[in-house]
Amino acid sequence: MVIDLLDCADTYAGLHPDFALAFSFLRTCDCSRLGEGKIEMAHGRLSATVMHKPGRSRDEALLEVHRKFIDIQCAFAGTDSIGWKPLSACAKPAGEFDTERDIQFFADGPDEWVSVRPGMFAVFFPQDAHAPMVSEGMLHKVVIKVAL
DSSP: OEEEEGGGGGGGGGGSTTHHHHHHHHHHSOGGGOOSEEEEEGGGTEEEEEEEEEOBOTTTOOEEEOSSEEEEEEEEESOEEEEEEEGGGOOOBSSOOBTTTTBEEEOSOOSEEEEEOTTEEEEEOTTEEEEEEEOSSEEEEEEEEEEO
């Protein structure tokens, strides 16, 4: 997992060939004008999902993992408290891995909670179980899926 300010994103561009494009999109798009939904980029190697939804409680949030994609989660309004636990420590699957949606949920509790405020981002790799969308208010965020 990586958590940092969007202004410092170039530091991480070398971690994946498509990170520079993903961070450029997050820095230059006027995400406040984008409606909810999915935007495909880079011939399907990247997609951005724009969300404007009420947050959920920590008790409602399940940890999730992905095998084919890295998540870059960026807040534009509201604070997203995201739970984290290493996948290797997850012992309570809440269902089978869904290959079509590239997701599996776990009922384990997170080891840590991180706050992603506007102007920040968090990167979750396949070894990072994460429980996003935890907030007491509305969240406006973009999640970029980066194909491995």
